[in-house]
Amino acid sequence: MKISLRWYNFSQQSGGGCVSRYEHKTIEPKWQNYWEKNDLFKTSQRSSLPKYYLLTMFPYPSGTLHVGHVKNYVIGDAIARYKRMRGYNVLHPFGYDAFGLPAENAAIEKNIHPYNWTMENVNIIRQQIKKLGISYDWSREISTCEESYYKWTQWIFLKLYEAGLAYRKKAAVNWCPKCMTSLANEQVKEGACERCGTPVTMKHLHQWFFKITDYAERLLSDLDKLDGWPEHVKTMQRNWIGKSKGATISFPVEGLDLKIEVFTTRPDTLWGVTFMALAPESPLVEQIVQPEKREQLASFLAKMSLQDKYKRISTESEKEGFFLGRYAVNPVNGEKIPIYVANYILMEYGTGAIMGVPAHDQRDYEFAKKYNLDIKVVIQPHEKALNRLERAYDGDGIMVNSGELNGTEIPTQIEKVFTWLEDKKIGKQTIQYKLRDWLVSRQRYWGAPIPVVYCDHCGIVPVSEKDLPVKLPMDVEFLPTGQSPLMLNKGFRETVCPRCGRKAGREVDTMDTFVDSSWYFLRYVNPDQQDAPFLKEDVSYWLPVDQYIGGVEHAILHLLYSRFITKVLYDLGYLTFDEPFKNLFTQGMIWKDGAKMSKSKGNVVSPDDMVERYGADTLRMYVLFMGPPEKDAEWNDSGIEGIYRFVKRVWNVVNKASTITPTQPENLGENEKRLIRKLHACLKKVTEDLEGGFKFNTAISSLMELVNETTSYMEKVPEPKRNTRILKEISEKLLLMISPLAPHLAEELWSLTVKKGSIMSQKWPEYDPKALQTEEIEIPVQVNGKLRDIIKVPVDSDEEKIKATALSSDKIKKFVTDSPKKIIYVKGRLINIVV
RNA sequence: GCGAGAGUGGCGGAAUUGGCAGACGCGCUGGACUUAGAAUCCAGUGGAUGAUGAAUCCGUGUGGGUUCAAGUCCCACCUCUCGCACCA
Numbered sequence: 001m002k003i004s005l006r007w008y009n010f011s012q013q014s015g016g017g018c019v020s021r022y023e024h025k026t027i028e029p030k031w032q033n034y035w036e037k038n039d040l041f042k043t044s045q046r047s048s049l050p051k052y053y054l055l056t057m058f059p060y061p062s063g064t065l066h067v068g069h070v071k072n073y074v075i076g077d078a079i080a081r082y083k084r085m086r087g088y089n090v091l092h093p094f095g096y097d098a099f100g101l102p103a104e105n106a107a108i109e110k111n112i113h114p115y116n117w118t119m120e121n122v123n124i125i126r127q128q129i130k131k132l133g134i135s136y137d138w139s140r141e142i143s144t145c146e147e148s149y150y151k152w153t154q155w156i157f158l159k160l161y162e163a164g165l166a167y168r169k170k171a172a173v174n175w176c177p178k179c180m181t182s183l184a185n186e187q188v189k190e191g192a193c194e195r196c197g198t199p200v201t202m203k204h205l206h207q208w209f210f211k212i213t214d215y216a217e218r219l220l221s222d223l224d225k226l227d228g229w230p231e232h233v234k235t236m237q238r239n240w241i242g243k244s245k246g247a248t249i250s251f252p253v254e255g256l257d258l259k260i261e262v263f264t265t266r267p268d269t270l271w272g273v274t275f276m277a278l279a280p281e282s283p284l285v286e287q288i289v290q291p292e293k294r295e296q297l298a299s300f301l302a303k304m305s306l307q308d309k310y311k312r313i314s315t316e317s318e319k320e321g322f323f324l325g326r327y328a329v330n331p332v333n334g335e336k337i338p339i340y341v342a343n344y345i346l347m348e349y350g351t352g353a354i355m356g357v358p359a360h361d362q363r364d365y366e367f368a369k370k371y372n373l374d375i376k377v378v379i380q381p382h383e384k385a386l387n388r389l390e391r392a393y394d395g396d397g398i399m400v401n402s403g404e405l406n407g408t409e410i411p412t413q414i415e416k417v418f419t420w421l422e423d424k425k426i427g428k429q430t431i432q433y434k435l436r437d438w439l440v441s442r443q444r445y446w447g448a449p450i451p452v453v454y455c456d457h458c459g460i461v462p463v464s465e466k467d468l469p470v471k472l473p474m475d476v477e478f479l480p481t482g483q484s485p486l487m488l489n490k491g492f493r494e495t496v497c498p499r500c501g502r503k504a505g506r507e508v509d510t511m512d513t514f515v516d517s518s519w520y521f522l523r524y525v526n527p528d529q530q531d532a533p534f535l536k537e538d539v540s541y542w543l544p545v546d547q548y549i550g551g552v553e554h555a556i557l558h559l560l561y562s563r564f565i566t567k568v569l570y571d572l573g574y575l576t577f578d579e580p581f582k583n584l585f586t587q588g589m590i591w592k593d594g595a596k597m598s599k600s601k602g603n604v605v606s607p608d609d610m611v612e613r614y615g616a617d618t619l620r621m622y623v624l625f626m627g628p629p630e631k632d633a634e635w636n637d638s639g640i641e642g643i644y645r646f647v648k649r650v651w652n653v654v655n656k657a658s659t660i661t662p663t664q665p666e667n668l669g670e671n672e673k674r675l676i677r678k679l680h681a682c683l684k685k686v687t688e689d690l691e692g693g694f695k696f697n698t699a700i701s702s703l704m705e706l707v708n709e710t711t712s713y714m715e716k717v718p719e720p721k722r723n724t725r726i727l728k729e730i731s732e733k734l735l736l737m738i739s740p741l742a743p744h745l746a747e748e749l750w751s752l753t754v755k756k757g758s759i760m761s762q763k764w765p766e767y768d769p770k771a772l773q774t775e776e777i778e779i780p781v782q783v784n785g786k787l788r789d790i791i792k793v794p795v796d797s798d799e800e801k802i803k804a805t806a807l808s809s810d811k812i813k814k815f816v817t818d819s820p821k822k823i824i825y826v827k828g829r830l831i832n833i834v835v
Numbered sequence: 836g837c838g839a840g841a842g843u844g845g846c847g848g849a850a851u852u853g854g855c856a857g858a859c860g861c862g863c864u865g866g867a868c869u870u871a872g873a874a875u876c877c878a879g880u881g882g883a884u885g886a887u888g889a890a891u892c893c894g895u896g897u898g899g900g901u902u903c904a905a906g907u908c909c910c911a912c913c914u915c916u917c918g919c920a921c922c923a
Contacts, residue, residue: 190920232839232918239838239919246923264923277923319921349922356923362836363921434922555918625860627848632916636847642860648875688851698849701859708859715877780855785904787855824903830854834903 022651024615028744032133040760041135043091045538052088053542054080055521055581057550057558058095061121062102065128066597066604067623067635068590074620075587075629075694076549077134081740082690084135085764091542092135093524095142096122099150099513101179101195104446104478113474114446118145128607132616133743135760140527144516149523150448151469152533153516156565157451159572161462165211166440168460172281172347173439175203180480182207184439184512186240186557208450208509209437212564216241216433218578219563228583230630233555240556242434247418248351249427251276251328253288254336260284260328263350263432266360268410268417271402272378273335274368275356276328277321277342280304282352285341290325297322297341304343319344319367331426333403342367350432358392365392378402379410438561440512445478445485447510455497455504464498470506484508518561519569521545521580540576545583552586559584585694588632590623597635605635617742618644624696624741646704647745650738653710657727658753672723675713676771679730682706683767686737696741703738706730728753733765781806782832783815799825806831 035041056076059069073094080092096118103114110117122143129136142149160166174183176193182205187194212219220241223234246265253260260276278285280301289297300322307317321342328337337355344363345354358368358375368375377386379397386393399408399417408416421427441450449470451463463470473492478485486492486508497504522534525542529535550558562580570578589596592603610619622643626633682702689699710730714722732754739746739759750759774795779802781789789811793802803823806812812833822834 235839236918242919242922244922262923266923317921344921344923346922351923354923361921361923363923366921432922434919552917625847631841633847636861638861639847645875646860652875697847698859701849704859711876778855782854782904785854785902790855822903824854826854826904830904832854832903 020655022648022745024617024647024744027748028131028133028611028616031744031747032130034747034758035133035135035760036138038758040758041092041137042139043137044089046541047089049087049089051091051542052083052547053091053545054083054547055093055524055545055549057548057554058097058517058520059125060097060100060102061118061125062100062106063121063599064124065607066590067607067610067619068597070128070132070607070619071587071590071623071629072549072551073129073132073134074623075585075696076547077132077620078624078696078740079547079549079690079694080135081743081760082764084760085736085740085762087763091524092137093140093142093527094129094134094136094138095140095520095524096125096144097513097517097520098122098143098145099447099510099516101181101444101446104444104480107446108479114478115145115474118143131611132607132620135743140524142520142523142527144448144513144520145446147469147471148528148530149520150472150516152523153448153511153519154451154463154468154470155465155533156515156519156569157448157511158462158465158468159574160210160568161452163568163572165214165568166208167211168206168208170204170206171209171439172202172204173207174200175205176200179444180482181443182439182441184514185436186438186560187512205441207439207441208452208507208511209439210515210564212438212561213433213435215564215567216243216435217431218567219435219560222563222567222579225579226582226584229581230584230586233552233559233584233586236555237560240435240560242432244432246430246432247421247427248430249331249355249421251331251337251355253339254327254329256288256326258284258287260288260339260353261351262353262355263430264355266357267421267427268399268402268405268408268414269357269360269378270330270332270355270417270421271399271405272357272359272376273330273337273355274358274374274376275364275371276337276339277345277354277356277367278324278339279345279347279352280341280343281347282341282345284353285324288324288326288339293323293325297324300341304341307343317343319363319370321367321371323371338373340367340371348436349434359386359389360392360394362392362394365389376401438512438564440515441509442512443482443484443509444480445472445476445510447513448472448516449486449492449510450507452507453495453497453504454507455500455502457502458497458499458504461497461499461504467498472510484510486510514557514561515565517558518565521548521562522569522575536574536576543575544577544579545581547583547585548581549585549587551589555586585630587629588627590626590633590635592635594634610640614640614644615647615744617745618647621647621700621741625700627697629694629696646700646707647742649707649711650734650742650745651749653707653714654731654735654749654753656714657710657731666723666725668723671713671717672726673774675709675723675726675730677774678706678709679726679733680767680769680771683733683737683765684772687764687767690740700741703734706734710734735759736762736765777828779806779828780830781809781812782830783812784834785832788812788815799827802831806833 054076056072080090083090098118103118107114107117157166174188176183176198178196178198179193183193188200192199220238220243223237244265246263247267248261248263250259250261321340324339326339328339330337356364358365359377360379375389378399378401380400381395381397397410399405399410405420418429449472451468451470453461453463455461473489476485476489493506493508495504495506522539525538526534566580567578569575592605595601595603597604607619622640625643685702686699689695735746735750746759776792777795778790778792780787781791789809791805791809793805816833816835818835820833820835824832
């Protein structure tokens with residue numbers, strides 16, 4: 001669509017002066033330059049004003065942005081601009097999560113260095129954002145792939161290492177065969193790589209871990225402090241941490257000097273144990289198996305190891321087990337219990353062994369059925385006795401067949417069971433978490449090198465702080481081989497031991513990019529600091545982040561890791577707060593043609609196209625108008641047309657209102673009063689919508705109502721009779737209210753009509769409660785709950801008067817033939833006559 | 836299976852938390868302006884029965900309940916979305 005530069009006469013009916021046509025293409029670059037030249041987005045490091053740190057999740061620069069990404073920045077910008085007008089010193093920074101696999105993969109494909117590929121994208125994205133007029137303080141821009149940044153990522157690694165929170169071990173780890181690297185637990189979804197969807201396999205590797213499990217309890221309990229977080233995100237984190245309370249119980253093995261420890265949340269079912277099962281990986285398996293069964297066991301285990309781990313433990317797979325030929329002794333009743341290896345037991349959870357209670361656990365039930373094991377009921381429901389079980393019973397009841405504990409109510413008296421077990425020294429109360437330590441090693445090139453050296457004499461030696469950063473070499477053959485490409489780079493790998501000075505080898509793995517993003521919100525405070533990642537006093541002023549905005553896909557990964565790193569740095573004395581994000585807002589995605597936007601599906605809507613056609617202001621407002629911002633929304637091409645029309649209407653109405661010659665008398669009739677009330681109702685609504693939530697959609701609809709009302713006022717009242725003063729006030733306040741949403745439009749009209757500096761530095765307008773009052777109010781009148789009439793009464797009418805008026809209405813009389821049984825009057829709201 | 840959330844016109848969505856259901860926008864219909872189109876403006880628009888009116892009835896996933904009054908609260912159910920999923 002081409003827009004010509006001709007002048008257009010909008011005021012034919014009113015006969016007023018000429019009004020220029022709305023030209024976003026000239027207006028928007030003009031104000032973007034103005035803001036930049038006058039440093040209007042720059043934050044002062046300190047100020048007497050209250051601070052407000054508004055952070056939108058930084059993007060991974062994988063290419064150009066689509067309108068889905070833009071939503072995040074637009075929401076953030078609207079709030080940032082609003083808060084500035086509210087008198088806050090606002091920190092609103094931007095940067096790039098610039099390390100990561102896509103850069104490496106793209107680089108391999110296109111034969112370009114990942115750094116160059118990343119920076120090309122960064123430049124594109126920066127331009128895209130600037131064209132939207134987002135008010136970022138660009139002087140604080142950061143990229144996690146720059147040496148000046150990853151130096152401090154490495155520093156954080158060292159701090160964790162010193163604190164004993166970073167350790168290396170050989171472990172069975174999740175391996176993505178496509179990405180050719182190991183993955184953290186959080187990065188595996190339903191057995192597949194979270195990034196590329198390839199089914200994950202297991203690999204035994206020496207890997208670095210962060211001991212996030214040490215923080216499991218605090219990460220869980222501090223969620224209660226986060227009032228400003230959406231409940232569902234907290235729930236997801238709680239589930240992920242997965243705390244459960246139970247007991248550890250030891251079962252002696254008959255004929256061996258061995259005990260099997262199990263963890264159970266249902267110690268009350270201890271008397272119902274009819275078998276024990278070990279994870280195939282459990283070291284106890286080898287020790288317990290009867291010598292003559294060894295061969296059979298080996299073939300069973302071989303079969304298990306062929307089974308994919310994620311398939312093996314998925315709900316659908318059939319339970320499989322192998323009897324080891326030995327028995328354990330139930331410590332509560334001395335019964336002999338057969339010991340099995342079973343595919344459904346996980347080595348990583350609990351002790352890698354379970355007690356099997358088929359009557360009260362469905363998995364154990366299935367296993368027992370298959371291997372013909374006893375099923376012994378020990379919890380009896382109140383309603384009816386359990387006879388032949390069709391499936392396991394896991395409901396409430398009382399303990400039976402359980403010796404001294406018979407009659408104990410479950411679950412209400414479960415504590416009695418714990419106490420009994422501890423008294424008898426059979427078991428002890430234990431807390432278990434599902435959360436695993438965070439695997440941070442990645443066998444790829446494009447990340448921050450792990451700052452560690454391996455010395456034949458000294459072992460693992462951390463690089464000393466003064467030698468940071470351990471620079472990522474540029475001249476690397478980065479084809480993925482399953483080993484870090486740094487392995488093949490002699491210049492990088494070969495070094496000397498920082499401790500003894502002898503030849504040594506560097507760690508060649510790089511860090512998970514989630515480490516980079518788990519502290520970036522701190523770096524924005526002192527982005528140029530050379531000798532420290534951040535300054536404690538500055539960070540204490542700005543943090544915690546007052547409002548964090550991003551996608552819900554980070555509910556666990558990024559948000560949990562960031563909380564963890566913050567707590568570690570707090571414990572080490574670098575921070576004065578232990579939660580990074582006070583308020584969190586998760587915005588919904590924008591869909592197109594029923595699917596998430598993605599390049600591969602070819603359904604992306606480019607913000608550049610929209611800015612070209614309609615302008616940034618229209619795009620911004622449309623994104624905010626689509627629906628509640630926390631919900632997903634479907635992109636609609638004609639929806640944006642509607643907002644474009646609205647923008648033009650604002651342009652015309654403000655222009656028209658200001659071109660009227662100000663000679664009209666002060667005219668305050670019904671029309672004018674209505675208009676004033678509308679203005680103040682709008683001020684109230686927009687303020688509440690921006691203050692009390694993120695209700696941009698209803699704020700915009702309220703602005704539309706104001707514009708409609710003003711347009712129809714001008715339509716209705718001939719020019720000589722129009723109240724210029726009111727129209728001027730409406731124009732001014734309308735512009736102020738719309739400026740966080742459509743800043744270019746607001747600036748341009750402000751400069752054309754009001755001319756008092758940038759609209760950015762104006763105060764947010766307040767509404768006047770008195771202006772909302774009316775002389776008459778409308779009261780809906782119901783008969784038996786059905787609306788029959790609406791009466792108008794003076795605002796100060798008392799109840800009797802209103803009732804009398806209602807009853808005297810002809811429409812009401814029709815329905816009220818007998819005398820009413822009851823009349824309910826809700827003050828100022830409604831009247832209901834019951835007959 | 837467990838946990839969280841949601842079901843309102845042709846569509847996106849409003850509804851002061853129990854008080855006029857459908858704000859606002861899209862779409863559609865009719866009209867004005869125009870040589871014509873685009874753009875813009877005005878009017879109408881939940882469904883049904885009326886004659887264009889007045890008017891009446893029905894209507895917020897389904898069925899029940901509480902209440903003078905229910906989209907909103909309670910009980911049961913259905914559907915959809917998301918998260919976790921053999922975690923002992």
